[in-house]
Amino acid sequence: MRFVHTADWQLGMTRRVLGARPPKEAAGGLTGEAQARFAQARLDAVSALGRLADERGAAFVLVCGDVFESNLVGPDVVARACEALAAFRTPVLLLPGNHDPADAACVLRRPDFARRCPPHVTVLDTPGVHEVAPGVEVVAAPWRSKHPLTDLVGEQLTALEPAPPGTLRVLAGHGELDVLDPDDDEPARIRRDGVLAALADGRVHYVALGDRHSTWVDAADDRIRHAGTPEVTDFDEVDPGNVLVVDLDVHAARVTTEPVGRWRFVRHDARLDTDDDLEALDAWLAAQPDKERAAVRLALVGTLSLRQRGRLDDLLAAHEHAFAAVEVLAQHSDLATVPDDADLDDLDLHGFAADAATELFAAARGAPGETPDEARDALRLLHRLVGTPR
Amino acid sequence: MRLHRIRLRDFRGVHDREVTLAERGVTVLQGDNEVGKTSTVAALDLLFDAADSSRRAEIRAAQPAGVDAGPEVEAEVSTGPYRFVYRKRWLRRPRTELHVLAPVPEQLTGADAHARVSAILDETMDRVLWRGLRVEQHTAVGQADLGGQDALTRALDRAATGGSAARPDPSADDGLVERAVEELRRYRTPSGRATGELRAADVRLAAAEAEYDRCRAALEAVERDVAARDRLDGDAASVRARRRAHAAEVAELEDRWAGLQSRLREVETARGRAVLARERAETARERREARDALVAAVEADADLAARAAEALAAHEGEHTAARDERDARRCADAAAREASATARRRADDTARAVSAARDRAELADLAERLRRVEEAEAGRTAAERLLAATSVDADDLADLEDLARDLLRAEAARDAAAARVELVAPAALTVEVDGETVVLAPGETRVLPVAGSRSLSVPGVLDVRVRPGLDEAGRDDAVRERARELAQRCDELGVADLDAARAARRRADDAARRADEHRAALARELAGHGDAAALRAAHDAVRERLGDTGPADLFSVAEPVASPVDVAPLRRAADGAREAADDAARRADEAAAACRAAEDAVRDADTRAAVLAERAADARHAHVRRAEELRAAREAEPDADLAAAEDERRARARDAEREHEAMAAALADDDPDTVEARVVNARAVDERLAAEAARLEREHAETTGRLQAAGLEGWHDQHAAAATELEAAVRDHDAVARRAAAAQRLHDTLARHRERVRRSYVAPFRAQVERLARIVFGASLSLEIDEDLRITHRTLDGTTVAFSALSSGAQEQLGLCARLACAALVDPADGVPVVIDDALGHTDPERLSRLGAVFTAATAADGAAQVIVLTCTPERYHGIGAATVVALAPSRRPGERERDREAPPPVDDTPLRAPGTVVDLPRAPRAG
Incomplete structure (x- = not known):
């Protein structure tokens, strides 16, 4: 089973370094022209990964959170994102992350999104197991508020029984693993031990994570991965601009890293x-x-x-x-x-x-x-x- | 820079003229008006400034009228290391030529030549100073703006630093402060307010902050709504749970409450019954009591009727006694009235007797008085008759007396004046004088006045006739005249002589007195009656009253009828009778009053008897009616029945009340109040929960609506844009503020240092100006000079005056001194000619001669600047010792002479001989 693992599209993002105003008003500084090209580049990366998924015959594209930069992005951002998604032939699963949590203002539930959302796009705004294809289940751990007080992934994993035989399970989560940021008191950090245990006893077969904009693989188990953002967003990112193409079976995942970002x-x-x-x-x-x-x-x-x-x-x-x-x-x-x-x-x-x-x-x-x-x-x-x- | 020569061709009025100037000291160009002095200086400016292609107004003005030739100027100039000849022609066949003679020969034409000359001039001379040191024609010689002159500044710098500082590149600081000011003005106004970029940055920053705050507030509002939605969801669930739990409790309480309510209704019914029974018992009691009252009332009525009859009977005796009393009083009253009338008649009789006696006495008195009146009237009439007969009144008598006196006086006068005859008889002798016999005693002398003729005779012996002279005769006539008048007057009065008149007068006075006496008596008698007729009328009235109708004879009337002795007893009797009558009347009045009182008593007794009779009848009637009522009632229901019914009903009421009390006590044991309170409370809680649920639902809907609306606003995008803009604005503002601070700093630093330097420049400049000005104003002069090198005050002989307050002449002289001081100060290499175009019009001859010394002193130094003076009044500058004088004459074209109306001045003879050539060559210096 092949799917594309990506995350952190951050559509609607602007970067201050790229300037704010038309050139004549910017008093010799950076201009907003780059800002517009940057926004377009993010959409281009999405389109590129869509084409990649189509070419590779992926079963689905799993976006692990932060599709949008904010729940409060404008209707223009939503409309362009829907246009880009509409070009996909592969089904797309969108998980609400910390930037676009499934709260009362969730952009993925907004009328303007719902109206334009193509039929092959599914919003994983309810936690739990979703069967996305025969024999393939995605366990969603969506963010329901900006500041969850528990490890959402751990919560889902704890409730799971081992997967039925012949069924592949992919966990879709959003957030940093505690090993990556050990000193943090953040209660929503994902406990790596629980994830490893779930992988070990076959409750899930791949843990697809978002939130970290650099592509990353866990040293202990290469089935725990951050896809990173498909287009760079900041100076401190180590290896951004990739999507992961995952070939998964019960025992292992073969992952290829495909660059799509150009900035x-x-x-x-x-x-x-x-x-x-x-x-x-x-x-x-x-x-x-x-x-x-x-x-x-x-x-x-x-x-x-x-x-x-x-x-x-x-x-x-x-x-x-x-x-x-x-x-x-x-x-x-x-x-x-x-x-x-x-x-x-x-x-x-x-x-x-x-x-x-x-x-x-x-x-x-x-x-x-x-x-x-x-x-x-x-x-x-x-x-x-x-x-x-x- | 030094000017060696200037040549003008076809320039304004000048056809062709070359002027050579002295290289040192003062050159005076003198000539008449319009000879072209000012044109020479203007031509130099054009030569240096205007390209040959220029068609500026000054150049077109320089074109001579009606000549097909362009104005042309040529000058030979040395400046710095250069010496060159520079020529330009404009408008017609424009041309520029430059021949550099030193240090390296060069030949240039056209724009190259112009550029080269500009470069040379910029390099070697201070062109601003060149203009600053010039005094234009017809303008007041004010102060030159010397503060910014670089050449002067350098000279002063040299002077201030002791002349050691060499400046390899003197142009480096030119305009630096001005450029710094310009830079500063990009950011701040002169008053220090932000402007331009800085203000724009301020505005941008403020706008960005406002926009950022707005977006952040909107975002925060959305965040709050999201949180509120979560909270509302939780609250709604909890309210729903509470409502479910509460419903069971409500149902149980409602059941209990229903049971209690049916029992409550039963108790209420029993209470109704008890109340009814009690009401009935009360009714029976009331009826029995009404019967008892009726019986008592009948008895009371009977008693009342009996007492009324008794009272009526008792009153009858009183009534009769009153009537008897009244009758007795009536008899007494009649008797008293009779007695009173009798006494009154008697009193009247006695009073009439008294009155008659008094009238008779009065009649006698009046009669006597009438008689006296008659007498007095008779006397008065007699006296008045006598008085009327008298012809001599008082005035007449006085006239007579006067006439007699006059006669006597006349006689006396006559006698006094008359001759006298003295008769002396030695012995007794009898003589007749005028017929009278006079006996003369012996020795007696008798003097006889001779008035008129007198006759003296001794009878028988001698007759002597003495006749007066003529005068004496006149006097005698006067005497006779007086005597005649007297006699005549006496005749008129009907008297014999004066004595008779006097006697008549006395008689008349006597009669008048008697008449007065009679009139007085008459008035006395008639007092109180007016006149005699009234008196008589009074007398007649009295007599008539007495009934005496006898004749009105005075004497009969006067007959006394009664004497006053008779009247007194009569009066006493009358008084007694009157008192008796009054007593009788009083007694009659008392009897009448008593009679009236008795009548009243009888009437009262009548009234009372009527009242008592009526009252007795009423009482009787009431008693009969009440008794009838009682009888009817007893017939309907006997007294015993009423009492029995009352007892029975009272017992029944007591039973009903006991039953009700028992039931109520049983209900109270089950505490229905508490159950009711709980039921009410449970219902209220249910309502409250329902309301809470509704409120939550409403708020939920509102929040959802707001969130949906906010979702379409794109707040994140706006916020991001605002944040980016704010950051950019802050950066921009910081940068601009930094640049502005730098500009301020640079400007302040430069300005501060320039001020300092300028202050140090003041001293050498002042020393130089004062040196020259003292020649004009004297040794006591001192000047104050500010940092812009302007003279602000002049002090002379201890008196300080502001420059602007000085006279035009003094300003002119000081201005000239300042310029010449510059010329003296400035380095020979930097120096420029000082051009003075016909100044000093305000200066008096004494000062002019002193100014000559100033010129000499200013240009004496080796290498001092050229001074060029243009004037049409050369005598102003005669005092300049070291002056080179060049006289200018009109330079005319051939054929132009005919148009001259005036004879040419004598100095013009040379040019006239050779027009159109180089004519005005400098003369030899007048003085060395």
Whole structure:
């Protein structure tokens, strides 16, 4: 029996790094244009995995939670998701996760979803065993509220009898395993021991999980898997952008990981002290492929002169336009701009202007009782104004 | 920069002229109006500023009228290391040529030449200072704006720092502060308010925060609704369970309550019966009591009738006694009335007797009085008759007396004036004087006045006739006249002489007195009666009253009838009779009153007898009727039956009441109140649960509705967009705020340092200006100069005056001093010519001569700037010792002379001889 295991489509998600406004209003920052392309990419990934399922002859596509980013996504998001699902020929099972729990506001029960939902799509909003095909059962552990107080998967597993002979059982759950986040007090963490036990005594044959956006397999039993998100959502994800094609029998699962996502969220740490460092950063940025589908987050450390700082600003501004986003992470960057004597000489000032510049330099170097950042900014401005032709 | 020569061709009124200027010191260009002095300076500006292709208004204005030639300017200039000849022609065949002579020869034309000259000028001179040091024609010589002049600033900087600082690139700080201000103005207004980008960032941030808050609130509302839905579901289930549990309890209580209610109804019936029996017993008792009362009433009525009859009988005796008393009173009353009438008649008789006696006395009195009246009237009439006969009244007598006195006076006057005859008789002698015999005693002298003729005779012896003279005769006539008047008056009065008149007068007065006496007597007698007739009428009336009709004879009337002695006893008798009559009347009145009282008593007794009779009849009647009633009642139901019925019914009522009490006590033992309270409560609980269930259902429906609506709002998308926008807005705001702070910092720092430097520039500039100004104003002068290098105050001889308050002349002079001070201060390499176009119109000759010294002093230094003075009144500048004077004459085209209306000035003879060529060459300096 073959099926496609996926999760965390997060339809309706926006990323702040991708900007908010049309270009003219964004004051030189990132624009909302990337945001729209990103939203489309998420839908494209869904369509891609649908085609994959059709091609591979999967029995069904199991989406383990977080189909939507929120229960409160707009009707446009719902409509486009339904359009994408309608193109599937394979049946689809949608499990409510922590982002779209089966509470009173559940998007999967909303009239606009119900009206457009294609017939081959089933919402697993009631917990328990669902027979999805002859001899194939899916045990659903849907989220019914945003903050469940128990291990929902464990609850389902405890209530189960061993599967009848000839019946394959797949558990569909959403949430982190306790081994992945052992120090957490979260009561809804999935107890791995219970899962392993259920697999061992044949109550279930595969535990399909969602919530973790990176593709992951349990070290002890490779039938416990997180499919990860089919399209990247954040910089800290290890291996996103995949779906799992699972060939399952009573004894084992053969899983192939299929990439469907096309975007990349890249974090880059760089030390900047010399002009060589700047050139290296420039080169690294230039070397990135598919820049229009890449968001870069830079964590910069080091000390630059006024001139070098200006060069860095120019460099970043130049690359910014090619990438979907280039972000310098303020809280992880420790980049000091310290003017040196060469900067002062560059200015080539005389008279009172030279005196003023000297005073600002002293302040920028951190003289006591000063605000070096402001002084540095003032010096950069002075640099620019002196460079301006008369 | 130094100007060596300027050549103008077809420029305004100038056909062709070249002016060569002194390289050092002052060059005075003098010439008449419209000779083209100002054009020379304007041409220089155009040469440096306007490209040959320009068609600016100034250039078109420079085109000479009616000539097919473009204005052309050529100048030879040295500036910095350069020396060049620069020529331009506009409008017609425009052309630009540049010949750089030093340091490296160059030849350029067209736009290249223009650009090269601009570059050279920018590099070597301060073009703003060039304009600042100029004094235009017809404008007041105010203060030049020297604060921003770089060349001057450099010079002052040099002066302030001791001349050691060399500035390899002096243009680096040009306009830096202005650019910093510009940068700052992108963020903040001059008053410090946010503007431009900063304001936009502020606005964006505020809007983003508001939008974010709105979306978050909406999201939270949805969250609350979701939680509420869960809670409502739980509540509804629990309410349903409670309702089910409660239903059984309600049913059990309702059964018990139904049983108790039927027993309650039985007790109620028994109570009704008892009440009825008791009511009946009461009715029987009432009837028996009514019979007893009737019997008592009959007895009372009989007693009452008997007592009324008794009272009537008792009253009869009283009644009779009253009637007897009344009759006796009536007799007494009649007797008293008779006695009273008799006494009254007697009193009347005595009173009449008294009255008659009094009348008779009065009649006698009146008669006597009448008699006296008659007498008085007779006397008065006699006296009045006598009085009427007298012809001499008091006035007449007075006239007579006057006439007599006049006569005497006349006689006296005559006698006094008359001659006198003195008769002296030695012996007794008898003489006749005027017929009278006069006896003269011996020795007696008798004097005889001679008035009129007098005759004196001794009888028989001698007759002497003495006749008065003429005067004396006149006096005698007057005497005679008086005598005649007197006699005549006496005749008129009917008297013999004065004495007779006097006697007549006395008689008349006597008669008048007697008449008065009689009138007084008459008035006395008639007092109280008016006149005699009234008195007589009174007398007649009295007599008639007495019944005496005798003749009205006075004397008979006067006959006394009764004497007053008779009247007194009569009066006493009358008084006694009257008192007796009064007593009798009083007694009659008392008897009448007693009679009336008796009559009243009889009437009262009658009334009372009638009342008592009526009352007795009523009592009798009532008794009869009541007795009849009792008889009828007893006939219907005897007394004994009534008593028996009462006893029987009372017993029955007691039985019914006992039964009811027993049943009620039995019911109370089962505590129906508690059961009822519980039933009521159970029903209320059921209702409350039903209401609760309905409320939950309603809230559930509402919440569901809200959630459905919220689902279609896309709150998550809006919230995400708002959050993204907020973050971007915060970032943007931080960045802009940072840039704004940097701009502020840079501006503040630069401005602070520039202020400091400018303050240090003030001292050398002031020293230079004061040096020059003291030549004009004297050694006591001192000036205050602000950081923009403007003169703010002048102090002279201890008096400080603001610059704007100075006279036009003093302002002009100080302004000139400031410009010349610049010229003296500025580095020779940076220097520009000071151009003064016909200034000093406000300066008096004394100051003008001193200003000449200022010019010399300012340009004396080696390398000091050129000073070019344009004037049409050269005498203003005669005081400048080191001046090179260039006289300008009109430069006309051939054939233009005919249009001149005025004779050309004498200095013009040279140009006239050779028009159209280079004519106005500089003269030799007047003074070295």
